[in-house]
Amino acid sequence: MEYECPIAMAKILRKIILMRLGGYFGFIMRPDGFVENSVLVLAAYLVISVFDCLRIRGIPCALALKNRE
Numbered sequence: 001m002e003y004e005c006p007i008a009m010a011k012i013l014r015k016i017i018l019m020r021l022g023g024y025f026g027f028i029m030r031p032d033g034f035v036e037n038s039v040l041v042l043a044a045y046l047v048i049s050v051f052d053c054l055r056i057r058g059i060p061c062a063l064a065l066k067n068r069e
Helices: 004-020 031-057
Strands: none
Touching: none
16 A cells, blocks of 8 residues: 555656657767668577478478369
């Protein structure tokens, strides 16, 4: 019961702060951050591609090349 007041106050303060924000947030990234992000995106792409290739390889050719009737 004693924690209800600070939690309610925090919710009210959060709402007030969010209402006063203008919508523009300045974002500064170090040059090595661009390289790091590019490497991580490429690594994620490669992992997903490998999983896709393994999934596709598991489909039998007869089923993949089935004629439409």
